[in-house]
Amino acid sequence: MKDGVIVKVRGLKGRYELTSKYIQAVDGCSFEIREGEILGIAGESGCGKSTLAKLLLGSSMDPSLKHLEGTIRVYGYSIGDISEDKLRKEVRGKKVGYVPQGSMNALNPVRRIKKIAKDTYSEKFGENISEKDIKREVVPHLKSLGLDGERVLELYPFELSGGMQQRVVIGLSTLWNPGFLIVDEPTSALDVTTQKKLARTLLDLREREIVESMIYITHDIPTLRQICDRIAIMYGGKIVEIGNMEDVLFKPMHPYTKALIDSILTTEEDIGAGSKRGISGQPPDLTNPPSGCRFSPRCKKSGQNCEKDEPVLHNVGGRKVACHRVVENE
Template sequence: MSLEIENLRIYYQTLRGDVKAVDNLSFKVENGEIMGLAGESGCGKSTLSNSLILLKPPMKYVSGNVTIDDEPLPIHDFKGMNKFRYKKVSIIPQYAMNALNPTQKIGKLISDLLENHGTSFSTMEKEIKERFKIVELKEAVLDMYPMELSGGMKQRVVMVISTLLNPSLLLADEITSALDVSTQKAVSRMIVEFRNRGFVKSVIFVTHDVSVLYQIADSIMIMYAGKQVERASTETIVKKPLHPYTKLLISSLPEVGIKYSENPLKGIPGNPPELLTPPNGCRFRSRCPLAYEKCMEEPPLVEVMPNHYVACWKVENAND
């Protein structure tokens, strides 16, 4: 087991009260697994990924347990996390192209990271150059400043830096959102390559674009308003989703070779709930075409089929 999360709550402190961004979340990521994490903006997916490596105000840990490689991960302890960052858990941030210090050359950035974790550039120089080759970067990049690199090159540099210490878990947070389609595919394939080569044990790939996950993920977890609503294999989520929200999310995606006139895209009516004061019961009920009285109660996450989990009263009671 690479990662296990139990009843995790991560809120945002505001003057009006706590925003319940991640609310009682539990799931596991196995060694070797690439798990996609999808949902609308504001559903809590980036909050989750950031809390697992760098939880800082206004984010706050409320409750829950996180274990990585059978060892507790003290996400609530900023200093205590220092020995885990980059070694056990690492991240390619959402704005990776702006994450590099513009005043330092790439080689210096890498050297500083390695020294902070008890090793040196000279010790790992051969490995660094080998990984640059894998992501199709020339050695000359080590002597360049970030401003001299294209967006795609900076993205690949961050990928190398984030995985140099072979972390157990890599968090890839919306890393394809600012890239053109061809670069998106290249970066996604590199994530798979890094997993296959053992540079990382497992990956949580955060995105709002399920079509990207269909290419690389083994499983997908769908979040809505801070909650997990469905989790299953990628093929199941894309081809046989059960939760009403997942179905609407999938139906909003364009299909290759299908004309709009033949199958118009469908939007999801309404807006997500306010997470300062989330509604009782199912948080999707105000937008759900299947909502009924029972939805005033919060549905539990149930394994409706092997490795297929859904939080929906209609789905749970479908065979009653």
């Protein structure tokens, strides 16, 4: 794509349409990702991070999810406009790899890894592939991820460590060099050493040009620092701050970013001022979000206009921030 932009999202809105209510989980997100770039996404649970990921793969990822407004272009494909068939055959797995949240725990416990790999192929190509072909294709890829591919294919998921399961999931999501990879909270159940190894594995995938760009969703600040070029902070279905990783983590501007970084447990003393406080209150109910700034009910800096007018992202010192107070002070 022009200017090396691989992913371009504009004014994206998506909601879950349930029988009794609508949940406005993604409410006006815009950003782009360039070739070679890893964008981290952080924010409390329920802020719309996983929904944003699903929309990027086509809202049919979830039957109750509807892509309401806005555009998504990925490698020239206009995701909201193309048929399910085209998404399946040309986009998912081929252009966009996806490691869904909880995918490690979702490995079918009663199937050996070779059967799970076979399912992955049949889902994609709708045909039966022989075990010999599976081995020929999957073993070298798993080996390149540091796994004994031949042995792993014969095992059941419970026979693998958490770190190995995660690498199997990443391996199966990147079999066809997807270019753009979305990894949703992969490390929450892993210990620190395994998290670091996983981050290294992802960087290796980029170095080997199996993927060129990524979205990495996590609360794990050390991993964000290790792998991300830029970070977006989500709150209540919106991006409230987006910019270079170092700027956002070390000099957060939005009061929510500050509170989030303060509250996230980290072993690194230079971030979060050493104090680990929770953020008081709850993220907004997305069936009926507050007017104005969605963070205003919890924000210490909230003033009159914050409850009335919805802030939009403004360029502030090389990044974008959606906060009335920050813009006033510039």
